[in-house]
Amino acid sequence: MKYLVFILCLVGCSDVAQDQNASPFLFTEVETVIAPTVCGAADPTQIIEVNGTGLGLFDYDNDGDLDLFVVNASDQPCRLYENISSGSIAFQDVTKEKGIDIKRWANGVAVGDVNGDGFEDLYVTCFGENVLLLNNEGDSFTDVTKQAGVGDDRWGTSAAFGDLDNDGDLDLYVCNYLQFDTQNPPPRAKYKGVSVLGGPHGLTPEKDIVYENIGGGVFRDVTESWQLDATAAFSLNVVILDVNDDGWQDVYVGNDSMANNLFLNQQKKETTFRDIATRSGAAANGDGSMQATMGIAVADIDNNGMPDFFTTNFSSDTNTLQLNDGTYFEDRTKLFGLGLLSRTLLGWSCGFHDFDLDGDEDLLVVNGHVYPEATLASMDSERAQPLLWMSRVGDRFRKVSTTLGEKNYRDRAAVFGDLDGDGDTDVIVAQRSGPVRVLRNDVVGRRPLVIHLEGQAMGARLKITLDDGSVVSRWNHSGGGFQSSAFTDPTFTFPLGRYPKKLEITWGDGDRQVVGNLPRKGDFTLLQKN
């Protein structure tokens, strides 16, 4: 008996040791019917091919689960997949059935309910005329681009919806990259002594365009009148949210190799914005260097109730974490452990989510080089690169492995959401001209509080005060995912022993509301009062 107890102790000890080394993130790649993305040749020779294509994650038919829109370039059809998960994650291609017929050089997608009917619509950015698809209450989609007046025909990359004038409907910001002539592409350039495809340098940057939703399914160009006509830049990404907690939506634009823009809403009767990026410190990193911003993730890293920005950048540079004190941004990349380890990576979509349900938000960055010639020997960066998983541990982020192992991909886009309704955050990642991977989160832990917002949810800011006085904030922002968009319910997991006391919400149209008696976990529906 003593011998048996001894053996059991040994086995027990061994398990403990294993657990200490185990990854906190438990993911499994799930096989699905989702077709690979297409964006030019396998080995790109022109800059138009390198950015890949985006993903849209949203509940198109309001049946309570998240469906997927996959953007494709090269005149290949964009596709809509309905979530048919039942026990395990599964999708079904419903593109034709839902009347979607987009075959062009499409790049990105923004999700938003433009006509307020409760069903999310889609705006697809293209090289050439962009497309607005109106969702007919989940039954089908109709191309209403011309009627709506939103068919900008330049090189659109990312786009985002937001109620920029607080009038109750969603306006639209579209990033434009550069002027490109497919018949007359730029000559090849040199990078680290290697001959590579030309651009963006030497090409002419484009101005972005902003549309006001004036009702009746019609938009109008307000770029100039709203003073959002900044100097033309190589715009790649945009996020719309209330940056300074004044109840008005602001706009943060990530530019490639140029200063980023932060357009602060001036809250005037006549809507205007002012670019405060340089003054606030959001234009460049802490050295004053402009970076090649691709992905933008938003979270309250320092728990001060203000949204902080994390941006992904080119290789031989680092990703950047800018902490926001409500007025100014400070580069705190190094202090949070997010700097050096990204130097060999070229980052794209990224997101802060509580992957291990331990109460704080972790980080995932997807990576892949733009140059097919990239190798460690030639550019200190591989063409195919691993996912960068970072776990929040106290005041730092730590790189962790996952149960997926470390494989390399040519990733560009990622969206985050609970695909199987088990309460945790799953991930969908798209390679450039390659497979779309569905990563199921298998974490077993505390069940989070999921808040279903009924009202102007897009752009809403949620602040929950816990029983110990600490505060947890989330922004239901539009945009940020590189050329991608996810419209999902905000979730909160609270530290052990802590309980939510009250929720303060600022809706996307500026309405403020306070709610008590929140549950600690499970589903909670919140209706906008006004």
Add this chain to the structure above:
Amino acid sequence: MYCFKHPFRRTKCLFWVIILIFIGCEEPVSPTVKLDSALITHFTLIQEGKTGSARVRIRQRIEEKGESAQPLFLMGLSYHKEKKYTKAADWFERAAKFDLPEDQYPPTWHFLGWSYYYLGEIEKSTRAFETFLSIQPNEGDSFFALGLLAMDSGDRIAAKEYYKKSIAFQQDNPKGQAKAMARLGDVLVVDNPNAAREMYLQSLSLDPDLYEAWYRLAKTYKQNDAELFQKYLQKSKEAKLRVTQKKHNTSFPE
């Protein structure tokens, strides 16, 4: 210590100090130490940016005389000059294996440290710099690097000490001191903006081309002095222009 025990080592130390200065500066510096004539040619070629030609000659030398620390180091240095740190690290690693006192080449560890730094290999970089400092305890640039690594590890207290040592050991290298002072300013700015400002200004009095220090100095005035903020921001832009005009040669920012 290492340098002063043996005359042979003193010569080697003088050579690597010159190499460190050469790498740290944009202006080429001629080696003044007596070297194998073939190695002087290699080194000069690397200085002039003719790294490919240098490598051809170094390979020839290695084929003729076998591997030894200095030619392997110069191979690494040629890639380091090209900012190809993976290849540089490979060669420096090979050079570092020559650990006999008469053949060891101390600068290898220093440049190995920087190569790993630029590859984001924090532990390997730290180890290389520490090894170097165990051989040459008064080398300011390695302390500077350890300061950066400590900041990246979230250890501001250690970073502060490393930067102070870096400043103390670079009395004869104003640009090196300036860089360390600017980074010390970064440590101070979190709690004490006034002390940080002073440090940035000291740094800039030694090297007015340090655009990141102008930028950080500007940011310390963002809340309370718009005029100084704009003034120093403009200084940062001007300094950056001066620096980039001097050195940029690729079509994409690195």
